[in-house]
Amino acid sequence: MNPFERHLQAVLHERRLQHRYRSRPTISSVQGPEMVVEGERYLNFCSNDYLGLASHPELRTAMVDAAQQWGVGSGASHLVCGHSDEHHQLERELAEFCGRERALVFSTGYMANLGAINALVGKGDAVLEDRLNHASLLDAGLLSGARFSRFQHNSLDSLRQQLEHASQKAAKSLVVVDGVFSMDGDLAPLPEQAALVAEHNAWLMVDDAHGFGCLGANGAGVLEHYGLTQRDVPVLMGTLGKAVGSFGAFVAGSDALIETLIQMARSYIYTTALPPAVAAATRQSLRTIKAEPWRREHLHRLIQRFRGGAQALGLQLMDSPTAIQPILIGRDELALHYSQTLRQRGFWVSAIRPPTVPEGSARLRVTLSAAHSDAQVDGLLQALAQVHAELGGSER
Numbered sequence: 001m002n003p004f005e006r007h008l009q010a011v012l013h014e015r016r017l018q019h020r021y022r023s024r025p026t027i028s029s030v031q032g033p034e035m036v037v038e039g040e041r042y043l044n045f046c047s048n049d050y051l052g053l054a055s056h057p058e059l060r061t062a063m064v065d066a067a068q069q070w071g072v073g074s075g076a077s078h079l080v081c082g083h084s085d086e087h088h089q090l091e092r093e094l095a096e097f098c099g100r101e102r103a104l105v106f107s108t109g110y111m112a113n114l115g116a117i118n119a120l121v122g123k124g125d126a127v128l129e130d131r132l133n134h135a136s137l138l139d140a141g142l143l144s145g146a147r148f149s150r151f152q153h154n155s156l157d158s159l160r161q162q163l164e165h166a167s168q169k170a171a172k173s174l175v176v177v178d179g180v181f182s183m184d185g186d187l188a189p190l191p192e193q194a195a196l197v198a199e200h201n202a203w204l205m206v207d208d209a210h211g212f213g214c215l216g217a218n219g220a221g222v223l224e225h226y227g228l229t230q231r232d233v234p235v236l237m238g239t240l241g242k243a244v245g246s247f248g249a250f251v252a253g254s255d256a257l258i259e260t261l262i263q264m265a266r267s268y269i270y271t272t273a274l275p276p277a278v279a280a281a282t283r284q285s286l287r288t289i290k291a292e293p294w295r296r297e298h299l300h301r302l303i304q305r306f307r308g309g310a311q312a313l314g315l316q317l318m319d320s321p322t323a324i325q326p327i328l329i330g331r332d333e334l335a336l337h338y339s340q341t342l343r344q345r346g347f348w349v350s351a352i353r354p355p356t357v358p359e360g361s362a363r364l365r366v367t368l369s370a371a372h373s374d375a376q377v378d379g380l381l382q383a384l385a386q387v388h389a390e391l392g393g394s395e396r
């Protein structure tokens with residue numbers, strides 16, 4: 001082995017020893033509650049397709065029709081010649097859906113966060129983030145060159161302290177939080193945070209990857225849930241690959257915000273536009289979300305059903321009112337063991353381990369979807385009861 005290979009093998013070996021080695025299960029079925037993974041059939045409880053739209057017939061048709069009309073590739077970046085009518089209409093419809101002046105479509109949520117944060121703050125500024133923020137927000141903050149700090153999860157005191165500190169030193173301060181935390185499922189206390197941020201003349205940005213489509217009376221997300229507007233939260237980011245069931249992301253806010261991003265967001269400027277057919281499928285998804293409110297209602301009933309059942313089993317749930325229902329396990333190895341044992345029983349639930357979550361808080365991340373039936377959720381609870389009886393005793 002040459003030194004390059006030897007080095008990589010040593011790093012990989014270390015990962016394995018730490019039970020942190022990651023692998024990619026290969027799927028050979030459409031997204032949905034039933035999934036075929038490496039030839040075996042499972043009930044799927046780990047997807048972010050919260051409304052069951054990823055394989056919806058209306059979205060498929062919209063995408064196929066648009067591919068016939070527009071072809072496959074967008075051909076160029078938005079600023080060159082890749083910005084189609086389909087993208088433009090989608091941006092209008094997203095803005096209207098969120099009750100904001102404008103929206104800008106990015107290729108992924110990761111890129112939307114990198115682009116927005118880096119366009120808004122830089123050297124001499126401050127960026128303050130919840131310590132459980134999504135990796136893309138943390139990476140974006142670090143990359144920006146602004147003074148980067150993290151406050152205690154959902155703590156208003158910790159945020160206040162850091163805002164006071166930042167307001168003395170920084171030209172401007174941007175506070176960035178997940179609306180729904182992706183590994184915990186809990187909500188940020190946005191009304192209180194928005195008031196605190198305004199008091200300190202700072203700006204608030206919310207990443208609503210897991211709320212958009214699910215929360216609020218119309219599914220407009222966590223800001224609709226709380227009744228907050230563009231004035232309270234000037235920067236809203238949402239993703240289109242989760243509840244919306246397609247692909248991509250957007251930032252929504254004022255006309256000035258969107259123009260700023262078009263001028264300055266490097267991950268918007270220097271990349272190829274999404275295929276127009278993907279934008280068309282997303283447009284259909286917004287129509288379907290409006291036309292089928294039963295999806296959100298059924299999802300919320302399943303969440304209650306799951307929580308009631310899991311609590312009765314003595315499983316340690318988190319403070320989550322959303323489709324993300326983690327079960328706290330603790331040790332990495334034990335979380336893996338739970339996940340593997342569930343798999344043997346035909347249930348696909350992923351184990352989430354550090355560094356994705358803090359040390360000692362490895363968990364099963366159960367996610368529910370409007371496509372699940374009551375019976376499927378009951379089946380998972382039954383399997384959890386058996387696995388917990390087998391494995392839970394060893395820890396407690």
Ligand SMILES: *Cc1c(COP(=O)(O)O)cnc(C)c1O
Binds near residue numbers: 107110111207241
């Ligand atoms: C999934 C996710 C992203 C990234 O979105 P992609 O479109 O998958 O790149 C960003 N933020 C949060 C909170 C997410 O959960």
